Structure formats: C-alpha cells, structure tokens
Amino acid sequence: MPIMFSQCADPASLQGLSWLMCYLTTGKHMLFYASFGTVLLLLAVTAPIALLFGFGGAMASRSRLLPVRWFGKLYTSMVRGVPDIIFFLFVPIALDQAFEWTRHKLLCDSDAPVRQGNDFIVCAAAKLPLSTSPEWVHQSYGFILAVVAFAIVFGAFAANVLYGAMQAVPRAQLETAEAYGMSQRQVNRRILIPQMWSYAIPGLSNLWMILIKATPLLFLLGIEDIVYWARELGGAKTSAFNYPHPDWRLYYFLGILVFYLAMTWGSEKILARLTRRLSAGQATMGGEALRKGAA
Amino acid sequence: MSCAQTIADYALRSIGMGERLLPRSDFTLCQQVTLIGSGLIWNLYFAFLALLVGFFLANGLAVAKASPSRWLRKPADWFIFLFRGSPLFIQFFLAYEALVMLPRAGIEVFGITVATSWLTRAWAGALIVLILNTTAYSAQIFHGALMSVPKGDIEAADAYGLTGWHRFRRVIWPTMMRLAWPSYTNEAIFLFHATTLVFFSGFPAFQQKGDSLYYASYFADKTFNPFVAYPIVAGYFIIWTLILIGLFGIVNRRLNRHLPGAAKRLKYRPQLVR
Numbered sequence: 001m002p003i004m005f006s007q008c009a010d011p012a013s014l015q016g017l018s019w020l021m022c023y024l025t026t027g028k029h030m031l032f033y034a035s036f037g038t039v040l041l042l043l044a045v046t047a048p049i050a051l052l053f054g055f056g057g058a059m060a061s062r063s064r065l066l067p068v069r070w071f072g073k074l075y076t077s078m079v080r081g082v083p084d085i086i087f088f089l090f091v092p093i094a095l096d097q098a099f100e101w102t103r104h105k106l107l108c109d110s111d112a113p114v115r116q117g118n119d120f121i122v123c124a125a126a127k128l129p130l131s132t133s134p135e136w137v138h139q140s141y142g143f144i145l146a147v148v149a150f151a152i153v154f155g156a157f158a159a160n161v162l163y164g165a166m167q168a169v170p171r172a173q174l175e176t177a178e179a180y181g182m183s184q185r186q187v188n189r190r191i192l193i194p195q196m197w198s199y200a201i202p203g204l205s206n207l208w209m210i211l212i213k214a215t216p217l218l219f220l221l222g223i224e225d226i227v228y229w230a231r232e233l234g235g236a237k238t239s240a241f242n243y244p245h246p247d248w249r250l251y252y253f254l255g256i257l258v259f260y261l262a263m264t265w266g267s268e269k270i271l272a273r274l275t276r277r278l279s280a281g282q283a284t285m286g287g288e289a290l291r292k293g294a295a
Numbered sequence: 296m297s298c299a300q301t302i303a304d305y306a307l308r309s310i311g312m313g314e315r316l317l318p319r320s321d322f323t324l325c326q327q328v329t330l331i332g333s334g335l336i337w338n339l340y341f342a343f344l345a346l347l348v349g350f351f352l353a354n355g356l357a358v359a360k361a362s363p364s365r366w367l368r369k370p371a372d373w374f375i376f377l378f379r380g381s382p383l384f385i386q387f388f389l390a391y392e393a394l395v396m397l398p399r400a401g402i403e404v405f406g407i408t409v410a411t412s413w414l415t416r417a418w419a420g421a422l423i424v425l426i427l428n429t430t431a432y433s434a435q436i437f438h439g440a441l442m443s444v445p446k447g448d449i450e451a452a453d454a455y456g457l458t459g460w461h462r463f464r465r466v467i468w469p470t471m472m473r474l475a476w477p478s479y480t481n482e483a484i485f486l487f488h489a490t491t492l493v494f495f496s497g498f499p500a501f502q503q504k505g506d507s508l509y510y511a512s513y514f515a516d517k518t519f520n521p522f523v524a525y526p527i528v529a530g531y532f533i534i535w536t537l538i539l540i541g542l543f544g545i546v547n548r549r550l551n552r553h554l555p556g557a558a559k560r561l562k563y564r565p566q567l568v569r
Contacts, residue, residue: 081533083488085495089512090525097521118320120519213382220495227388234392250392257381257389264380285442285449 011242023243032229036259038143039215039226046150047211051204053155058162059188076163079156088217091149092142099128139224146221154211161203166192168199205271212263216256226256298325309333309504317503317513324523327514331527334507339535340418341490341506345425346483352426353433357471358463360438371434378431383424383489387496390424391415417498425493429486436482440475441467473550480543484536507531 008014008022023029060072079087100122101114108123115121124130129137169192177191219227234249304314306329318326359371378386397411414420444467452466491508494500500509507528514524 080484081536082529083491083508083532085488085491086508086511086525086529086532089508089515090521093515093521115520118322118518118520216382216384219384227384230388247392247396250389250396253385253389253392256385260381260385261377265376268376268380285444285446288446289442 019243023245026243028229028233031224032226032233035224035226035229038223039218042143042147042150042215042218043211045147046154047208049147049151050154050158050211053151054158054160054162057155057159058166061159061163062166072159075156076159079153079160084153084214085217085220087153088149088220091152092145092221095145095148096128100126103128142221142223146218146223149221150211150214154207154214157207157210158204161200161207162196164203165196165200169195205267209264209267209271212267213260216260226259230256298323298329301325302329305329306333307336309336309506309510311502311504315502319517322514322518327510327524328527330510331507331514331524332531334505334510335531335535337417337493337504337506338487338490341422341425341493342483342487344422345429345486345490348426349429349433349486352430353437354468356430356434357437357441360434361441375431375435378428379435383428384492384496386424386428387421387492387498390420391497394420415498416501417493421493421498425486425490428489429482432482432486433479436475436478437471439478440471443474444470469550476543476547476550480540480547483543484539487535487539488532 007018008025011019011022014022057072057075060068061076063069063072097120100120103126104114104122107125110123112121129141173191173195174187177187182190216225216227218225230252231249234247234252236247237244301323302325305326307313308317308330310333317330356371356374359367360375362368362371394411394414397414399412401408401410401412403409414423448466448470449462452462457465491506494505494509500506503513505513511524511528515521518524
C-alpha cells in the first residue's frame, strides 16, 4: 500500500487533524476516489450508446416492415412493465453465459452438455475472460457487461422519448417533403430528425437525470464502485487495522449523497430554466406568476 | 412433492408462514413460481402503503411549494430536492445506517422508553424511505399540475364568490388532479418497480423473508440459470403493472368525466423514474 506523506508511516502515533489527513489519503481511499471516475466513465460511455439504441428502437417502431416494427414495439415497451433492476441483474449474466456457450461450441471439442443440473460448464478455452488473463481484464469485462445492461435499459427509455418526439413532428411537414419527391430516407434525414429534437429535449434531459441516479446500481453488478468502497471503508475497523475506527458507513454514504445532489443540482438548474421559458406567456397559473413577477 | 403441496408450503413463505427451509436442490418450476409469487406480497405491501400515505403528504407538500410564504416554500423545495436529487438506492443505504445507529435500548421521551429496533427492519425502515421518496416525486408532479391550472378556472371561482378552502377543494384541486393523473400513474408504476430495490440495499431479508426479486436472484444464484427465475418475476410485474394501469385508468375516467369526449384512455409513457 503506497503512503502519500512521510509522516503517515506510523499511524498509531498520529492524532487529530493529521490522523484524519493520513487516514483520508491511504491507498484504499485513493481507490475510493478513483471509483467516482468509474461512475463518470459509465455516464460518459452509456449516454451515447443508449441514445443510439433508443434511436434504433424508435426507428424500428416506425418501420414499414411488420417484424421490424414488432421488434421495435417490444423493445420500447419492455421497460414499462418490468423493473429496470431485473434487467440489470439479468442482462450481464445472460450475456456472459451466451458468450461462453457460443465459444464452447466453437472452441471446445467436448460433446458434454454445457448445462449439467445446476452447473454451467464450459472448457477452459471458452471461459470469458480467460483464467490466465490479468486482473484488469476481469474488471473491464465486468464493466463492459454493465455498460451493455445500462445501454439496453436506457436505450428502451430513450426509444420511448424519441418515438414520442417523432410522432409529435407535424404530419403535414412530412407529407410536404414527400410531395417534393423526397424518398423515405431523405424525409427522415432532412425533415423528421432535425425537427424532432425540440420535442425530445425535455424527455431526454429527464432521462439524463434518471441515468445519473441509476449509477449506484453498478454495485449490484459486482463492480467496485463508490457504494462498494463506502461499505468497505466505512465498516468498523478493529485495532488490528492501521486506522481503527467505529462504524462510519453513515458518513461515507452522506458523502456519496452530496456527490449525487451536486450532480443533479446542475441538471436541475438547466431544466428549471427550460421549464420557465416554456411556461412564459401561457394562460396558466405558472405563466400568471411569471407575468406578475415581471410587472 | 406435488405442486399443490409446494404451494401450500411456500405460498406465504415471504411473511414467515409455512415451510421454513427454502428448497436447496432439484428446483422445480413450481417452486420457483410459488416462492417468487410469495415474495410479491412484499412488493405490493410496500407499493400500496407508500402510495397511500405518500399521496396525502404530496398534496400538502405541493401546496406548500406553491405557497407565497418562504417559510413554507423553502423547506418544501429542499425536501423535494433532497429526495429527487439523490438515488433511491443511496437513500436506502443511508436510512439503514442512520437507523442502526439509534440506541438499541430505545429512546426516553418524557419518561417513556420508545423502542427503536423495529425501525431497522425492512417493513418499517424501507417503507418510511419509500413514503418520503414518493412524496417528493409526487409533490413535484402535483406542483407542476397546480401551476398549470387554467387562470380562467380561478377567475370563475372568484366570480362565484368561492374563497380559501372551498375554492381549493371544489375548483383547483380537481383540475390539479386531472392534469397530474397521467404523470402520477407513471410515478405509481415506477414506485412499484422500485420496491424491488429494498432487499438489495442494506435492509437484510430477516429469516430469508424477501421480496420477489430476492427469491428470483436466490434461484438464479443456486441454479446458475438466469433464464427461468428472472422471466418469472418479470411476468409477475407485467401483470401487476397492467392491473395498476387499469386501476389508475378508472380514477382517470372519473376525473375527466365532465369533459366532452372524455373517458379517454390513460396513455402510459414512462417518463419519470427514480
């Protein structure tokens, strides 16, 4: 375990503030701080992929081919009835088994069935990741499965939003484009997609907030994220440890709470400005309050 | 063991009735369906009580948020921000750690010892978190609807000489409910779905009395096969979500019954999630 400051070499002799400083800079705490980066990385990677999935889902729901449309409808409606947590638990393990099963069929020469009773047995060459691969490969494999699970669930939410936005584009606009002789592809690219964004922005910004608040579920997928480290570091430490302390998990979770509040606070500000702009000039209580406030 | 026997043994297992030992090997489909269905009792318990209590609290909170007095408005804003701005998962963890820290022997209030240990159990602790959480989300929805009440409605109420409570109860509140109802249906569904988080977030499943997802993941772990248990729990949730939409649709029709061409079907588009 690397030690940041030379005076931290002997934790038992430390007191007060210097104890706290040394405590908060231990190697494990550094991993804890780095796990905030994991959360941000997940957000940065998942958001575009989910948007792409959503786009595909929305386009599929509008397709002229019946099987494609069915697929799109099924995908967009799957998050309506089933809790997202079930998908987060199901998708990574299902994907993992699907990959290993496929590799088993391709790479192993044994004819033994993969599923034997309550066991799922593939030969060593089909294991994912290979048991010989280093630790970081195992961790990034888990992370990639988590990203796929998040992208599938949030892609379905995004597909809902984008489908609604596409339906909201006035029919006459598309018909005019068709009257000008544009092909379906051209109508989509030049008329439908540019116009739908203004309808989709409220829903998508809402989705962004939801995505932020779904990130602690990484813990359920076995990723060493902030929740994992908060439980690990906060738990009571006996005098066998360098820095003994009672159960401090409450304070660690308070720290995480503040982190999330700060994350959503920024988004909230932008949303509030958007709502304000939308309700200005409307003959509603909100619009009336704005008008009276301005006068 | 026959399926009828399994149902007799495990149908109420999640609330501690029937066979104590969970199946350990040779899992049958019947066992999985029965136990996961048994766990659903907890999901329904949490969802029903949280929505019931949360609905009334949210109405009060929405009105407080719309109040001209900053002493009412600011605390309401802060409460809503706190619960909408942080993940429910973290709220569960935080609540559990905070409740565990309460003195084990109970707290003395005016010479009477109030026991506190029951608060760390899921049925109470998680329920409190869910109530507060849905209160915040619903209050935001109701406040949005309150702000969207047509100006003309209020002027008409004024013209009829309605003031104060009567104006609120007879004119503003019904319209507010009508406008909020589609979004509130979303919130109810997502709260119901969020109940699956309870036993994954610090609150221990005492004597393996857990909810449907708790049992589903138990089976998935034991059989190392996610393709049976998870679809079962998904199926249960689809059925109950449809029932929930049906129930809220009845209320929606009643709220809209005075409108021409009313009795519109409730359009359910998932938008607000936690």
